[in-house]
Amino acid sequence: MGNKGQMKQVKMIDMTSDTEGDVFVTKDGQLRFVIGKNTVEWVQNGKHSSLHNLGLDEDLNRILVYTDLGVYSGEMLGTPCDDL
DSSP: OOSTTOOOOOOEEEEEEETTEEEEEESSOEEEEETTTTEEEEEETTEEEEEOOOOTTSHHHHHIIIIISOTTTTOOOSSGGGGO
16 A cells, blocks of 8 residues: 555455455455456445556556555565566
């Protein structure tokens, strides 16, 4: 969670998965991913906010997620470029 370049991982306290999709629960809210509709939303205090699901098969999305957002800063990702 957070702004670009300053995002931090959020600890999950529960997770549910069924044929409809997945729900990831944190102390601040829930992330809901509905498989059939490919929709993602954040639910906090009863307020639903739609999110964009970025496919990691696109180079620009991978760069955004693994570098620009800041969540994975300094982490080894198991790629040949980890040492660079």
